[in-house]
Amino acid sequence: MKGGALSVRARLTLWHAGVLTLVVCLFAAGILLFVKARFYSELDLQLSRELATVDRIYREEPGELPDLAPHWGIALFQVTEGSNVRHSTEAWEREGLARAPQDDNVAPASWSAPDGRHYRVQRISAPSYSVAAAIDETPLRHTLWTLAVILAMGVPFAIGLAIAGGYFLAGRVLSPIGAMADKARLITAESLDERLPVDNPRDEFGRLATVFNETLSRLRDSFERLRRFTADASHELRTPLTAMRSVGEVALQGTREAGAYRDVIGSMLEEVDRLTRLVDSLLTLTRAESGRIALTSVVVDLGELAGSVAEQLRILAEEKQQSLSVHTAAPVKARCDPAILRLGLMNLLHNAIKYTPNKGEIRVGVTSALPGQAAIEVQDVGPGIAAAHRQKIFERFYRVDAGRSSDMGGLGLGLAIARWAVEANGGRIELESEEGKGSLFRIVLSAATES
Ligand code: ADP
Secondary structure (H helix, E strand, O other), X not given: OOHHHOOHHHHHHHHHHHHHHHHHHHHHHHHHHHHHHHHHHHHHHHHHHHHHHHHXXXXXXXXXHHHHHHHHOOOOEEEEEOOEEEEEOHHHHHOOHHHOOOOEOOOOEEEEOOOOOEEEEEEEEOOOOEEEEEEEOHHHHHHHHHHHHHHHHHHHHHHHHHHHHHHHHHHHHHHHHHHHHHHHHHOOHHHOOOOOOOOOOOOHHHHHHHHHHHHHHHXXXXXXXXXXXXXXXXXXXXXXXXXXXXXXXXXXXXXOOHHXXXXXXXXXXXXXXXXXXXXXXXXXXXXXXXXXXXXOOEEEEHHHHHHHHHHHHHHHHHHOOOEEEEEEOOOOEXXXXXXXXXXXXXXXXXXXXXXXXXXXXXXXXXEOOOOOEEEEEEEEOOOOOOHHHOOHHHOOOOOOOHHHHHHOOOOOOHHHHHHHHHHHOOOEEEEEEOOOOOEEXXXXXXXXXXX
């Protein structure tokens, strides 16, 4: 089976069991080696004590050597002087220990007798004699062997337990994922208010569910905005269509003079004009939101830009006998897309002209009040905007006074487009206004350093 085909639970269990097997094997081998080393060092210590006892007895009371086996339990030793054996125990002879390799004054060594028994043998030498002794190490080997068997049987048992425990634990740990998947499967575009269960928001799964829930909230908001946008757009499109239809129906009732038909066609064309502007604005916003408008970035003289926008709209201000002035103290430059920024500024200035009463004053100022910042201010003496509406007027189709705005040809999209145009250029729009005392819209961009 390929690794990728295994479930996370199975993979976790296998990894866990694999690592545990390695650890248990290393641990068992370590125990065996440690116990073996301890046993042999104890044995060698006992052997060196026996050698010392035999040596002392041989030097001080050689006649007592035969008593060593019954009284001291030292049964395997031999004392030689040159090639003459001075004393050799009966067991030493019986076991054939004389054949064991016996180098003088070296560390104890193990030797296997022909009958299968194992001995630890050492020889120490004085100038005129040498003493050799041995200890049976067969019981020690049995003990080590028993330990090895116990460990060898215990390791598979421990691994089996680890696999079972790991599988159970992995199942428990991963169960929130299953619950999340079940819940997520039920969430559709119609039930975006549903949320994934979050048992513990601080653990990894809790954080995943929280992030997913936040994404769902954003999706729901986008869906809601889209739904509202579609409803508003349909409503806006229906109004001029209804107007055209009723004007047309009234015109068709009875015969009229040519002048009357011209009036009907004129008012229909006005509605067509409104429809065209609406569709153009919707198209701009939709393309802006989908990121399909490619922005250029050049250094623009904001004073020049403001002057040219003001000139373009001056005719509208003159129609209302408004005074429209542009003030630029010093050249202020910013890096932006001039066509897009122009669109935003045009909407702000158009609004100022639209909402300022006849003979009112409109002022466009270009400043760099704060270091590194460039600003274009559009100030009017119109009705101003109450605090409650200040944030909302930038939303699509939001109008403070829908009736008045429509009368003035407003679509409720101008400020939404203006905000996008400024933000797309890395800036922001600020609004200062007081009801009844006019408004000041400020486009803030970062100033360009190069000329
Ligand atoms: P509209 O096409 O209705 O002007 P906008 O998005 O341009 O739509 O503006 C939204 C609302 O903000 C307008 O309906 C109007 O009530 C208000 N508004 C915008 N500019 C001004 C202004 N300069 N003075 C007063 N009110 C304004």
